[in-house]
Amino acid sequence: MHGRVVVVGSLNMDLVTRAERLPRAGETLAGESFTTVPGGKGANQAVAAARLGASVAMIGCVGDDAYGRQLRDGLVAEGIDSQAVEVVAGVSSGVALIVVDAASQNAIVIVAGSNGCLLPDSIARFDALLQDADAIVCQMEVPPQTVAYALARGRALGKTVILNPAPATGPLPLEWLANIDYLIPNESESSALTGLPVTDLSSAEAVALHLRDLGVARVIVTLGAEGALLVGAEGSEHFAAPVVQAVDTTAAGDTFVGGFAAALARGCSEREAILFGQRAAAISVTRAGAQPSIPGLAELGA
Numbered sequence: 001m002h003g004r005v006v007v008v009g010s011l012n013m014d015l016v017t018r019a020e021r022l023p024r025a026g027e028t029l030a031g032e033s034f035t036t037v038p039g040g041k042g043a044n045q046a047v048a049a050a051r052l053g054a055s056v057a058m059i060g061c062v063g064d065d066a067y068g069r070q071l072r073d074g075l076v077a078e079g080i081d082s083q084a085v086e087v088v089a090g091v092s093s094g095v096a097l098i099v100v101d102a103a104s105q106n107a108i109v110i111v112a113g114s115n116g117c118l119l120p121d122s123i124a125r126f127d128a129l130l131q132d133a134d135a136i137v138c139q140m141e142v143p144p145q146t147v148a149y150a151l152a153r154g155r156a157l158g159k160t161v162i163l164n165p166a167p168a169t170g171p172l173p174l175e176w177l178a179n180i181d182y183l184i185p186n187e188s189e190s191s192a193l194t195g196l197p198v199t200d201l202s203s204a205e206a207v208a209l210h211l212r213d214l215g216v217a218r219v220i221v222t223l224g225a226e227g228a229l230l231v232g233a234e235g236s237e238h239f240a241a242p243v244v245q246a247v248d249t250t251a252a253g254d255t256f257v258g259g260f261a262a263a264l265a266r267g268c269s270e271r272e273a274i275l276f277g278q279r280a281a282a283i284s285v286t287r288a289g290a291q292p293s294i295p296g297l298a299e300l301g302a
């Protein structure tokens with residue numbers, strides 16, 4: 001069975017430089033390489049869900065430029081229903097400026113461009129896609145009113161609603177929380193959402209419990225090499241990460257979210273979906289770039 005996943009979110013062209021280390025403020029640093037790679041948290045999660053077995057539709061916006069055509073064509077080539085990826089005239093496509101250091105950590109600056117044009121009306125026009133979905137996945141690289149609309153509509157339709165609150169700059173509006181089945185932040189996002197530090201497993205647990213107590217049904221904090229922490233009504237469970245040699249962690253979180261959503265949508269249990277997402281994310285960090293790094297089902301032996 002193919003579960004159906006709808007992703008509401010961003011598409012970016014990633015402009016990626018590798019350098020020995022991340023630059024300091026005011027510093028000019030020589031990079032080692034430069035590539036342009038299809039990315040954007042929304043598109044990455046859509047590609048991950050599609051490669052990992054779901055039937056996927058994406059709702060988003062690209063600019064009427066070369067990057068926009070490349071990003072949309074890339075989704076179509078993955079078999080993703082892209083009828084709701086609209087081309088906005090006179091606006092540049094979203095871009096992400098990414099530096100990856102020798103330790104495989106990254107720093108990212110995004111410029112929203114056409115992602116800022118994805119408004120609730122666009123989602124409403126493609127309501128049939130939401131009605132057909134098993135799971136609806138959102139992130140926060142598109143306007144907040146659009147995220148709010150998609151979460152509320154997903155809840156009203158009785159779908160599994162997943163929010164990856166990335167990037168997070170502060171607390172989520174309280175009225176969003178009851179509309180989210182799974183909130184999936186990483187360490188820094190959990191900290192931004194709550195104002196509490198996340199430095200280890202126990203501080204991650206404290207933050208996840210705090211988010212749950214505010215009204216989110218289930219929270220999964222992704223912790224990179226330290227794995228993932230699930231917190232629900234019954235308490236918490238830690239899932240260790242597969243041990244791999246990381247080359248580039250860009251889109252590891254997106255691969256987890258897409259894989260998790262694909263697995264849930266096809267009827268896997270929550271635990272199975274977390275383990276599946278983790279295995280996919282572990283493979284993605286062994287390769288460079290956002291979408292090129294995302295594995296398919298065959299690589300997971302599934």
Ligand code: RIB
Pocket residue numbers: 012013014038039040041044095096108110141250251252253254290
């Ligand atoms: O999560 C990784 C993504 O964040 C990159 O592909 C980049 O586009 C930014 O959106």
